[in-house]
Amino acid sequence: MKKIYLDYNASTPLAPEVVEVMQPLLNDYYGNPSALHWAGKPVKAVLHKARKQVAELLNCSFGEIIFTSGGSEANNLALKGSYIKNLHKGNHIITTKIEHPAIINPCKFLEKIGAVVTYVGVDQYGRVSPEEIEKAITKDTILITIMHSNNETGTLQPIQEIGSIANRHGITFHTDASQSIGKVPVNVNELKVDMLTIAGHKLYAPKGIGALFVRKGVELEPLIHGAGHEHGLRAGTENTLLAVGLGAACEIARTQLDNNKQKDLTNYFWKQLKDELGDQVVLNGHPQERLPNTLNVSFVRKIGQELLDTIPQLAASTGSACHAGSIELSPVLKEMKVPEEVGMGAIRFSLGRYTTKDEIDSVLKAFKEILKP
Numbered sequence: 001m002k003k004i005y006l007d008y009n010a011s012t013p014l015a016p017e018v019v020e021v022m023q024p025l026l027n028d029y030y031g032n033p034s035a036l037h038w039a040g041k042p043v044k045a046v047l048h049k050a051r052k053q054v055a056e057l058l059n060c061s062f063g064e065i066i067f068t069s070g071g072s073e074a075n076n077l078a079l080k081g082s083y084i085k086n087l088h089k090g091n092h093i094i095t096t097k098i099e100h101p102a103i104i105n106p107c108k109f110l111e112k113i114g115a116v117v118t119y120v121g122v123d124q125y126g127r128v129s130p131e132e133i134e135k136a137i138t139k140d141t142i143l144i145t146i147m148h149s150n151n152e153t154g155t156l157q158p159i160q161e162i163g164s165i166a167n168r169h170g171i172t173f174h175t176d177a178s179q180s181i182g183k184v185p186v187n188v189n190e191l192k193v194d195m196l197t198i199a200g201h202k203l204y205a206p207k208g209i210g211a212l213f214v215r216k217g218v219e220l221e222p223l224i225h226g227a228g229h230e231h232g233l234r235a236g237t238e239n240t241l242l243a244v245g246l247g248a249a250c251e252i253a254r255t256q257l258d259n260n261k262q263k264d265l266t267n268y269f270w271k272q273l274k275d276e277l278g279d280q281v282v283l284n285g286h287p288q289e290r291l292p293n294t295l296n297v298s299f300v301r302k303i304g305q306e307l308l309d310t311i312p313q314l315a316a317s318t319g320s321a322c323h324a325g326s327i328e329l330s331p332v333l334k335e336m337k338v339p340e341e342v343g344m345g346a347i348r349f350s351l352g353r354y355t356t357k358d359e360i361d362s363v364l365k366a367f368k369e370i371l372k373p
Helices: 016-026 041-058 070-086 103-114 128-135 160-167 240-256 261-280 305-308 333-336 357-373
Strands: 065-068 094-095 117-122 141-145 174-176 195-199 210-214 281-286 294-299 347-348
Touching: 016 240, 041 065, 041 240, 065 070, 070 103, 070 141, 070 195, 070 210, 094 103, 094 210, 103 117, 117 128, 128 160, 141 160, 160 174, 261 281, 261 294, 261 357, 294 305, 305 347, 305 357
Parallel strands: 094 117, 094 141, 141 174, 174 195
Antiparallel strands: 065 210, 195 210, 281 294, 294 347
């Protein structure tokens, strides 16, 4: 079997169109975008275009986009920046037990300096209840942060309903949409969010670039202090090369959201596995409300990593890439109350723009071989 990549939720290859747009900036456009002379003005122009492309994907103003070094920095800016700036209002944060470490760990840090964090549980499908979020609100609640979709199971959260609750209570609402951007429509106004995180390398853009949508009027304390770059929220000369790559990737995503290829291939993959293996294979996550490219399945009474080790040509994951190499039950699956004999066999297959049916058929054939009696 040839090498097959089914780990697009961990990272995506650069889109050829993104490489093409970035190429001129390796030789030209070397001026500082803040400079007012001939070398700086064209750099400022391409940076402005990139910011506008990101904003158009989210349906927001270009002035509400802050470029960061990636999703983790964007999450840290959202959480730490909001907490520090609004400490005079309260110290309570609400999140879920299944967030990515880029949310959980900043919350743990903030707890060390006085924050009170409520970690709300999820149901068997990995979805949080909006009612439980509302019950957790106190007079000191200043921030709610809930991921848009889970990186392991692909389960989509009821962000719009939670946004309505947050708005009604006057609480700032953030969502980490790193996994969702480019896979499902993400409109910050429809979702009723005040801040939203993007990670470039999940979107066929380079690693090392991301963005945070910050709605006009939301106040944050910068993580990095210095000059007034990024509307005063992220000091440091902008990484124009990578920002242009992210902008191009967002432009592509905006025009390809109606493509059902990944959803059809994922459904085909699951149907073939279920037809062949029956009760030996179990779907983890919501059967409908999940990302169209993500298939997290458990091979009952097997160990997922051991199965993958027998197919070295296949790149897939036993959970989040951040947990790669661990054979312990995923914290996400634990919170979903997945039995250990089921959860230990979990493998996340995440398809992408370049996945083909022939590749899926090759993977199906390989699994049939290693699982046959």
